[in-house]
Amino acid sequence: MSVTRTRVRVEGVVQGVGFRPFVRLLATGLGLVGHVRNDAHGVLIEVEGPPGAVAEFLATLEREPPPLAMIEHVTCGALPAAGGSTFDIVASEAGAGRSTLVAPDTATCADCVRELWDPADRRFRYPFVNCTHCGPRFTIVRDVPYDRAMTTMAGFPLCADCAAEYHDPADRRFHAQPVCCPACGPTVRLTDPAGAALPGEPVAAAAELLRQGAVLAVKGLGGFHLAVDAGSEGAAAALRARKHREEKPFAVMVADVDAARALCVVDEDEENLLSGTRRPVVLLRRHPHAPVAPSVAPGNPFLGLMLPYTPLHHLLLAEAGGPLVMTSGNVSDEPIVYRDDDALDRLGPLVDAFLTHDRPIHARADDSVARVFAGRELPVRRSRGYAPRPVTVPWEFRRPVLACGAELKNTFCLGRGRHAFVSGHLGDLENYETLRSFTEGIAHHGRLFDVRPEVVAHDLHPEYLSTKYALDLGGVELVGVQHHHAHIASCLADNGEAGPVIGVAFDGLGYGTDATLWGGEFLVADLVGFRRAGHLEQVPMPGGAAAVREPWRMAAAWLDRAFEGAPPEGLGVTLRNGDRWADVVRLGRSGFNAPATSSAGRLFDAVAALLGVRDTVSYEGQAAIELERWADTGDGTGGYEVLLGDGDPFVVSGAAIVRGVAGDVLAGTPGPVVAARFHRTMARVVLAGAVRLRTREGLSVVALSGGVFQNVVLLGEAVALLTGAGFRVLTHSRVPPNDGGISLGQAVVAGARDRA
Structure with a gap:
């Protein structure tokens, strides 16, 4: 019987999403031998067996990948037959020239939610239930390849039971890097504003405080929320006063879609967006008499609703018994707080207690915001659940690009190959805290995706901090991109088109080539240039x-x-x-x-x-x-x-x-x-x-x-x-039409000019 051995390189979001267990199960089911490993470029497979079985393996690999995987490229090459009797997962290789992608954080899957509520399960009511198909990803990754030692879970050695699941190819947690249980994983604490422990079971006691009208800081995936009972006017007004947020609406977390329908009109497309794996805040038209305190969204016919996306959220919503305000844990105009010590300093004066835990967050990620337009998602703020998944474009970046974005709703973008890595929402780049978040984020993304910029794009406004940052860099080629050209280029990239088009850019303000606003x-306009x-x-x-x-x-x-x-x-x-x-x-x-x-x-x-x-x-x-x-x-x-x-x-x-x-x-x-x-x-x-x-x-x-x-x-x-x-x-569907999409436009303009 003839056999063939093939080396298969798979690139895309293929680490931290159960790809290697999927490959092993697929190969063994077809009677194939070989191995699979993570490396700095993605997943590398060597597979050997009858030519027909190998062909079926390759077809199924691309047709039926794991739910959270995103395959971008598969390349194959012939190898000499080596024999063997098994198909194994082998140790990862770090290597140089990284090109692998990192998955975004993903909402708790249905299987894990069932375990969370199952009294017979050893993870019953455990706030950190996760598996290969859900849980933290980007916010815990320190470096690649994506293995436990490279995440903030490195400080939690696996117990015997979790280790058995982790090493069992038939288990849902096979090589799930954040896997843990009450015996070996992170723990939740309820503390006072100074960090001293408060009595009682933390989640139940936190829920009781919320029912009494307290303001709590709750640690999530990518940072802290400030939480209050959404039905309590006193609590919502107190939060608004403490946060110095006069009228901007608060986001509300509800337990499930039925709870969302009790507050708002929810059509099928909105339900799918609300309940999907990314769990953004979705802007929905509220019922006239929805039982929400007036100070949650003063005079506003819409509410921003989201569903729980961590086990801790599920537990807290169930204990509280009703909707909760969950707004970004920050002082107005500053980025979301994500470090524990920083939270005590910056949020301590605003809250009555902290519901926190000891799993470190490595990268901040604020909640994403979206609405539905014509049956499609229209992003308003792109962050948790979306970043750092790249926007794939049809054109190559000839040299690595950094785009510094705008002043308001700032994001930055790194361009490499056909990937544009648009950062999560950072906020308005008008203070030191946001500038620090901006510079730290650029450094972290650069390490993860091995991008050392040679071309740096920036807005023309000379007073933007993002422009000043670009102008202070040395050893790079600077590309100034007019604000509204960047808007149109962003829309072109969002749709995979190069133009020319009639571009209509309507916004608040942007610096023009004639020095007016x-x-x-x-x-x-096309990607290279424009005419007003x-x-x-x-x-x-x-x-x-x-x-x-x-x-x-x-x-x-x-x-x-x-x-x-x-x-x-x-x-x-x-x-x-x-x-x-x-x-x-x-x-x-x-x-x-x-x-x-x-x-x-x-x-x-x-x-x-x-x-x-x-x-x-x-x-x-x-x-x-x-x-x-x-x-x-x-x-x-x-x-x-x-x-x-x-x-x-x-x-x-x-x-x-x-x-x-x-x-x-x-x-x-x-x-x-x-x-x-x-x-x-x-x-x-x-x-x-x-x-x-x-x-x-x-x-x-x-x-x-x-x-x-x-x-x-x-x-x-x-x-x-x-x-x-x-x-x-x-129109836009992958990045916001607002200034949160400007960095993508700057990046593709710089890339197009570099190719010209």
């Missing part, structure tokens, strides 16, 4: 950054422009701010501390102020977010004049839109109807600009990006109009 842009082909009319931002915090200032600037200095009397926004209105108008006209902007986000702010939705904000984008939620999408009538100038670039008249809004306000048209008409008009602006550029440039593909396109009312209207007019439309 852009944000309502029509670009003709159109934009929203520019107006001053009276007071600069103050106009972001106080949207009524943008209303003043737009009304002054729309009515040539004489806005009609009776507009509520002028009356509400009458004592300062004239001064702000003069400031805008002076040009001093009033930078010009074409920002679509600031136009949304102005309309929100005109309608009385929001004069001031306590978090970024609040006015526009509330305007979207206020819009009466059931009203399909009306809209405002859309005027495009004849120039190149063409200019969209924002003044005409503001005049229409003001006219409706003065006529007493209900605010939600006006909000809907404004959204409809902005979608028509997108269509009009695209039609103009199709005529001029012969392009029929439109890419929509920028934070304004998180607005699903606008996005839905724009996509419907564009597709109805024969355009093919690209």
Whole structure:
């Protein structure tokens, strides 16, 4: 009988996901011999047997991998037959030139949840149940290859029972690196804010504190949460005061999908996103009388819900008996706290107790946030459960690339081969703690994925800390990438396309090539470059950054422009701010501390102020977010004049839109109807600009990006109009349209220019 021996190299997310046990089981089932090992590039297999059986092995390998695996490349080569009688898992090789991938952290699987609640199981109610198919991954990895010694579980030697499971090829925990049990694994503690142990069974005692209205810090996979009873107004208000978070909604954790449906409307796509292995916070429309304290999401028709993703969460939710606020454990504007000593220092003053444990977290990972648009996931914040799984792109990075991202919602990106490793959400890069997280994250990702950047991409804004970091590096080639070009390039990469396209980038602010602040842009763009082909009319931002915090200032600037200095009397926004209105108008006209902007986000702010939705904000984008939620999408009538100038670039008249809004306000048209008409008009602006550029440039593909396109009312209207007019439309589904996706765009632009 003829035999063949084949060496098989498998690359992708193939370590820490049960791949070697899967390979061994598959090979032995087919009567094959050989071995499988992890190394720095992925998984290496040598398999020998009848040619037909080897062919079936290779086909099944790619067709039916373990649930958490992601196979990207399989390469095969012939070897001389070596004989043998077994198929073995052999010791890993570290080696040099690492190219293996690390799996994200994954929610507790159904099998482990069953064990958690089984009184006959030795892991009954054990807060660290995990197996090959679930549990911590990226947050515990110190280095690769992914073996226990390279994780934060190295300090927990396996007991005899766990060791037997770990070494048994037939067991679900065969070579599961975080495997443990009450006899050998981490333990949970309940302490006071100074770290002294509190009496009682920790989880039950913690739940009792929550029921009494206490604020707790709870250690999770990638950092600490701040938790309170979601039904307690006193507790939610206390948390808001202690965290200095005035109005931004808190995330809520519920026990299961049925509990989610008790609070919110949940369709099939939302249920799948909510209950999948990644467990993001999902933005859902709440029931009008959902039993949630007002301070959880003040005045908000939506709630951000997530399901438990660790055994500790399952236990705590069951003991507490109801939904819990689970918001990031940090002081506002700082990154999530993940080190134990840091938690005592930074969170101790905010909480009444800590529910913590002794398994170290090596890499922080905040909760991801998403919503559903047109049956697809629309990421808002990409982190735990997603990172560090790369965005695979169709183009090679000729040299290793680091992209430093933007200032707000910062992420960084490392490019190598066809992989773009977009970091998890870091936050706003405006303080030392976030900058430290940024620099430490770059170093850790560089070690894990063996990326030593030779090309470094950065935003053009000279005052961004990410730009300054890039400019301070030595021995690298620097590539400046305009902010809105990066947005469109991010959308292109998200969809695996190179362009050219009509790019519509609507956001808050981004530094333009003319040193003004852009944000309502029509670009003709590909990965290498772009041309500004159109934009929203520019107006001053009276007071600069103050106009972001106080949207009524943008209303003043737009009304002054729309009515040539004489806005009609009776507009509520002028009356509400009458004592300062004239001064702000003069400031805008002076040009001093009033930078010009074409920002679509600031136009949304102005309309929100005109309608009385929001004069001031306590978090970024609040006015526009509330305007979207206020819009009466059931009203399909009306809209405002859309005027495009004849120039190149063409200019969209924002003044005409503001005049229409003001006219409706003065006529007493209900605010939600006006909000809907404004959204409809902005979608028509997108269509009009695209039609103009199709005529001029012969392009029929439109890419929509920028934070304004998180607005699903606008996005839905724009996509419907564009597709109805024969355009093919690209939107985001793998990275956020907001500044969290900027680093991916910078990376692929730098890579494209390097190849050019």
